[in-house]
Amino acid sequence: MRPAGTAARLSEIFAKLRNDKFDLAGVAVIEPQLSLLPQIESNGLMRMAGFFPSVPTQVNFELLYAPVDGQWRLFGISVSIGQAAPVPPTPDHAPSAQANHPDNANTKAKQPPAQPKASK
DSSP states (O other): OOOTTHHHHHHHHTHHHHHTTOOGGGGGGSOOEEEEEEEEOTTSOEEEEEEEOOSSEEEEEEEEEEEETTEEEEEEEEEEEEEOOOOOOOTTTSOOTTTTSGGGTTHHHHSOOOOOOOOO
16 A cells, blocks of 8 residues: 555655756666665664766665565655766775886896805
8 A cells, every 4th residue: 555645755856856857767777886785774774875876967865665564665765966076096996106117017027136055
């Protein structure tokens, strides 16, 4: 059984996007990136959040699900539009400038050969 006014409420929620003629169809083919993995909140609702890395605008979302008869049903949704911005690589994944410097390439080959040890 559907709560009364659900379709009207959704229409109201997305009215600004419709008025701005924003087309959400493009995100249907983009894999969402989760910024908050699904987790059960203290109120029993499951919450997750993320974004669709679309350009020039990024679609951010947050979803709430409620357990109903052994299934998760959509309880709440939040959608916002923001500018997609390039994300710089993290230090863990950024190549080191020193490691990529031509003078540092193959440093083992530049070391003098080891002197043989004298046998007794």
